[in-house]
Amino acid sequence: MSKAIKKIISTSNAIKPVGPYSQAVVLDKTVYVSGVLGIDKETSKLVEGGTIPQARQALKWLGVILEASGSSYDNIVKTQIFLNNINDLGAVNEVYKEFFKGDYPARSSFQVGKLPLGADIEIEAVAAVGEVTTISAKM
Template sequence: MAKNIIYSEEAPAPIGPYSQAVLAGNTLYISGQIALDAQTGELINENITEETHAVMKNLDAILSAAGYSFGDVVKCSIFIKNMDDFGTINEAYGQYFPSNPPARETVEVSKLPKNVQVEISCIAVKA
């Protein structure tokens, strides 16, 4: 099976030795995204709602670069610094999955890259 590296200029460049996404067969594995603006490199983190939407925008850019959409996402992993933000993150995140949402776990962690509040990765599959 071929392994193709997916890159979108509309999402932030990796800040370490990893790819934005890898397409293996018909399965797309997207690395954890944070709320970095792809053009400026600045964090978008005025509040947790804005930060979550910025993360989802970065995921969308990578999905699109591979020819996928949120409708193809089968699994997400959400890492948050404060479980008290769970409801607010859910509200923003849920707007991208209005029906048939993917499987998911949400885990509270002590620290995330660049001290952000939320990081999300996902797996998408084309039938």
């Protein structure tokens, strides 16, 4: 039996977790990115302006964490979006399309009771590590 290696990702290029968890964990060729908030690194507070600026900033941090993990937006297989208000989903979709260009990952979106720091949005992801070939099976 071979041993699996669990690699804890911690990059100073992204925001620090707001609790006792890792930014991401890589197991074999899969990276699990913890929920990311739209925090301004300079102030350690949520970016101003609500859901849309927070979504854009969270997706930027997601990219930084993915890069530190040996992955990228193109390698994401699943995202989960947690929203303070599900009515913001349409606007979030427009921001999402700035970071994902077709062949979108699988995704779930939820309205939740409350997010850390009073955030309007939190995004987490699961992605492959290394080189990935994407095949579209459109029927």
